[in-house]
Amino acid sequence: MELKDVDLNLLVVFNELLTERRVSAVAAKLGLSQPAVSNILNRLRKLLGDELFLRTSRGMEPTPYALQLSEPIAYALTTIHGALNERTMFDAASSERRFTLGLSDIGEVSFLSRLLERLDALAPHVSVSTLRSRREDLAQAMEAGAVDLAIGTLSQLPAGFFQRRLFLQRYVCMFRQGHALDKGSITQEEYCAAQHLVVLPPGSAHAQVSDFIERRGIKRNVRLTVPNYTPVGYILGSGNSNLVATVPESYAIRCVEPFGLRYVAHPFHVPHTSVNLFWHAKFHRESGNKWLRQVVVDLFSNPEAAGGNEAC
Structure with missing residues (x-):
C-alpha cells in the first residue's frame, strides 16, 4: 500500500x-x-x-x-x-483548552482545589476534567492524547513515558477528635489494640502499606475494609467512631477540618511512597502540556524530594 x-x-x-x-x-x-x-x-x-x-x-x-x-x-x-503547529505557543490567559488529568480519588482530594485556584489566576478560561482508570487503560489514553497528565503513585508504565517526582508521601494515623488516641502520639501497642479501617485500592501503591504491615507480623483488629479513600473521612468523623485509618499525610491534611478529625505520626516505620507527575513522550514538547506540567510542579513539588525528568 x-x-x-x-x-x-x-x-x-x-x-x-x-x-x-x-x-x-x-x-x-x-x-x-x-x-x-x-x-x-x-x-x-x-x-x-x-x-x-x-x-x-x-x-x-x-x-x-x-x-x-x-x-x-x-x-x-x-x-x-x-x-x-510548532510556532503556536500556548497562551494561558486566553486559552479555552480543556485539560484531562489522570487522578485517583485521593489525588482529586489532594490536588484539585489548589490547582483550580492557581488556574483562576493564570488561565481563567481553561477547564479541567479527571479520569480514573486501570493503569493499562490510563497509559493508552495518555498515549492517544485523551489524558494530558497523570499524578500519583503509578508504577510499571510501559516505555515512552516521562515522570518527575513531586514529593515523598509519609503515612499517618487518622481518627476523630475526642478519640481515645487523640493525645499527640500513639505507641505501637496502642496502634495494634485499636480498631482499624483499612483502605486497599486495587493496583495502587497505597495498598502496599497494608502488605508491609502484614509482612512485619503486625496484628491489627480490622473492622472495616474499603477499596478507596472517598468514604474514609465520613466514616471516621461520624458519631463516636472508634476506628483508626492509616492514610497518606496529604489526604489527612485535607480531611482534618471538614470532618473534625485528627492525625498523628505512625508508630511504625511505614515506607514512604513517591508521588510523581507522568506524561507521554509524544507530548513532551507540546506547549500546553509543558505549561501545565510547570504549574503542577510549582504547586506541589518538594524541592528536596523532587528529581528531574526521568523516562520510563
Whole structure:
C-alpha cells in the first residue's frame, strides 16, 4: 500500500475511535454526522482488509490488527500535528483548552482545589476534567492524547513515558477528635489494640502499606475494609467512631477540618511512597502540556524530594 492511496482524514477517525469507542462520540468530537463516521470506517475496512472495530455491549472494540496499528498511527498523527503547529505557543490567559488529568480519588482530594485556584489566576478560561482508570487503560489514553497528565503513585508504565517526582508521601494515623488516641502520639501497642479501617485500592501503591504491615507480623483488629479513600473521612468523623485509618499525610491534611478529625505520626516505620507527575513522550514538547506540567510542579513539588525528568 502506498501513502498516496490513504486519506489522512481516515486515520484521524481511526485514532478517535480507538479512544472514544463509540461512533456517536467521535462524530460529536469531530463535527461530523454519525453516518459520515460510519462511512469512513467502512472505507478504512475495505482499504486495510480488516473489520478494525466490532460492535459490542461495551462499544466499538478494536480487533488485534487495529491494536497493532494504534501506536504508529497515533504517533504519526501527533508528529504531523506538532510540526504544523510548532510556532503556536500556548497562551494561558486566553486559552479555552480543556485539560484531562489522570487522578485517583485521593489525588482529586489532594490536588484539585489548589490547582483550580492557581488556574483562576493564570488561565481563567481553561477547564479541567479527571479520569480514573486501570493503569493499562490510563497509559493508552495518555498515549492517544485523551489524558494530558497523570499524578500519583503509578508504577510499571510501559516505555515512552516521562515522570518527575513531586514529593515523598509519609503515612499517618487518622481518627476523630475526642478519640481515645487523640493525645499527640500513639505507641505501637496502642496502634495494634485499636480498631482499624483499612483502605486497599486495587493496583495502587497505597495498598502496599497494608502488605508491609502484614509482612512485619503486625496484628491489627480490622473492622472495616474499603477499596478507596472517598468514604474514609465520613466514616471516621461520624458519631463516636472508634476506628483508626492509616492514610497518606496529604489526604489527612485535607480531611482534618471538614470532618473534625485528627492525625498523628505512625508508630511504625511505614515506607514512604513517591508521588510523581507522568506524561507521554509524544507530548513532551507540546506547549500546553509543558505549561501545565510547570504549574503542577510549582504547586506541589518538594524541592528536596523532587528529581528531574526521568523516562520510563
